[in-house]
Amino acid sequence: MNTLALKYRPRVLADLVGQEASVKALSNALRRAQSTGRIHHQAFLFAGVRGTGKTSSARIMARSLNCIHGPTPEPCGVCDPCRATEQPDLNLDIIEIDAASRASVEDARALREQVQTRPAFCRYRVYIIDEVHMLSRSAFDALLKILEEPPAHAVFVLATTELQDVPDTIKSRVQIYPFRLIPVGLIQGRLEAVCKAEGVTWDEASLRLVAEAGQGSMRDALTTLDRVIAAGDGHVREDLVREQLGIVPxxxxxxxxxxxxxxxxxxxxxxxxxxxxxxxxxxxxxxxxxxxxxxxxxxxxxxxxxxxxxxxxxxxxxxxxxxxxxxxxxxxxxxxxxxxxxxxxxxxLVSLDALVRSGGPASGPPPRRPEAGAAPRAAVPPAAVPAAPASLPALPVSEEELKQRCSDALRAAQGTLSRTLSSLPHLASRLSFEGGTLRFHFGPNVRNSAQELEREQANPHLISVLRAALPGLQRVALTFESAAGQRPEDVLKEDPAFQRLLQAVGGEITQVRREP
Ligand SMILES: [Zn+2]
Incomplete structure (x- = not known):
């Protein structure tokens, strides 16, 4: 391990950055142990990605449990047991096992025998098993037996980066503490504190880059910091950080x-x-x-x-x-x-909103929109009814006469238009002509017959045939009435703003889908 990460390794739970929930729960467990004289749970599992403080926390737990003033969340750091945790290799009562390298059956058996041994000089013998998910099947079985009935003097702190690979039988015997990715801001704050303590200066943006490169791992960030301090000769330079980390200028x-x-x-x-x-x-x-x-x-x-x-x-x-x-x-x-x-x-690109508002590039000046301004966010109000422009008054004819005129005009054009069309004006439950729009209202029973007109309604030939009978006609619209009222998609299709949009983008309706 490099010097900074080692030097600034957390010594008490409160030093841990970004793991508030687990720190609080562990501190509470230690405080309870302090008042009752013994730790209630003897097996902990620290789970999370690398570099988030799992192994450090395991050692802190050992120290907190064994400090002569403990168990305590604030070990003194100067008593013999506390100092012994600094050198786990020399401390008989802290046993660190790397499951990745010791997964054999023999080791599992040895562990079972060893666990019965009382601590040499501390209150507890603490077993730290790193990367516990790497244990073999038989080693897990042995560990499970131990965890089912642990000797009073033994505490187990397991750590893993792959919680899902730890058998459920083990998980059910341990208290699980999640170790989360450390937020960039917290890592950056810690890096600044370390730099200050080391008398190192830094370029404004450099430490954030180092913190981001740590990807949630304090250890990785400190390792990088070590490197860039060395490269910059005691000053953290942004250009060197970028170079070291392969970040583009x-x-x-x-x-x-x-x-x-x-x-x-x-x-x-x-x-x-x-x-x-x-x-x-x-x-x-x-x-x-x-x-x-x-x-x-x-x-x-x-x-x-x-x-x-x-x-x-x-x-x-x-x-x-x-x-x-x-x-x-x-x-x-x-x-x-x-x-x-x-x-x-x-x-x-022109935004859709602008397109709808302008009436599209192909249709001249923007039409009057009475609701514009009142509801600026509703780009396509489904129930908008256009006001009739003053230049196009409704024809002073009765509805019957209107139907007759349309029917006659369509029948006269039978050679070029489907003959079904000429019957539709009379099949319509209502026919109106206002503001240049000839609107057919159909009941549900003529839905099929009206489909022909629905297909042809934008056909310029149809429009011109009808315009001959109804001067000023600009478009044909259909409304289908049903017992349940008008369908939302029909409302949308008939909306003038939506029609303009379709025309402007040269689009067609291929599918209408309702979203919940
Ligand atoms: Zn102590």
Missing amino acids: AVQVQQTLAAVLAGDAGGVLDQCAALASLGTDWVSFWKELMLAFRDHLEREARKGSPQETLRLARALHLLLQRERDLRDASLPQVVVELALVTAAQLPH
Whole structure:
């Protein structure tokens, strides 16, 4: 083990960073032991990823149990038993077993015999079994027998990185304490404290990079810190940290980000080519870029520019969706390039909201929207009914006459339109003509006959045939009435804003799906 990780190894439970829940529970167990004179549970299992403090905690437990002032959560650190924990190899009462290297049957048998031996000079004999999931089947059986009836002087602290590989029979005999990944902020705080204690100075962003590289492990972070302090001659330099950790220089991250934000796909590819020539680790570059993107997003959000914030959030969302591809990629550079070039196209795209609001690029000036402003978030209000433009008054005809006119016009066009259509005006339960829209209302019983019209309703020929009979006609709409009221998808299909959107993007409805 390197010097810093050893020197700043936690000595009491309170020193452990980021494991509050387990620390509290263990401290309580020790405090109870202090008042009753003996530890209630004799077997603990510390589970979690490497470098989160499991083995350190096991030694702290040994010390806490054996301190002459103990059992106590605050061992004195100066009495003989306390100091003996500093050298486990010389301490007969702390037995550290690495299950990975000692999984044999003989060892298991030896353990059973050894466990009966009383402590040499401490209160408890503490058995620390690291990577306990590596034990052989027979070793587990032996351990289980011991745990079922442990001698009063023995305490077992098991540690594992693979809790799921520990047999349930063992798990049911031990108290399990989870050891979690340590948050970056806590690791960074600890690194700063260590640097101060060591009289080491550091560049602003450098310790965060070291903390992030630790990936939740304090030990790994301290090991890296050792290296960069040595490389920087007593000062932690950001450029050296980046070099040591294979992190792309900050300026290149910023330049790539700028190219994406400017919608400069060529610039993005140039940056990627430059990074490739440096032998960049694409996964760590990606992480850096996403963090830079996030920081930019935060700045825009705080500036209070909702449109830009939304645009950036969409781009970031799009990029994060590509992250999984990157992890399994055989050609990570291509994945990064593809994702960034796609994101670089976003600035050129008009947002759907803007499209709906503008009425689309193909349909002239924006139509009057009485609800605009009152409900800015409802981009497609399902029940919106357009107000009739003043230039297109409803024809002063009765509904019967309207039906007749339409029917006649459609019958006259039988050569070019399906003959079924001419019967539909009379099959409609209601027919209205308002604001340029000829609206057919159909009851549920004519649903099938009306399908022909539903298919043809946007056919320009049909529109022009009907317009000859009804000057000012712009579109044909259908409403299907049912006992349960209008279906939401029909409401949506007839919504003028939605129609404009379809027209603007040249889209068609292929499927309507209701989401819960
Ligand atoms: Zn002590």
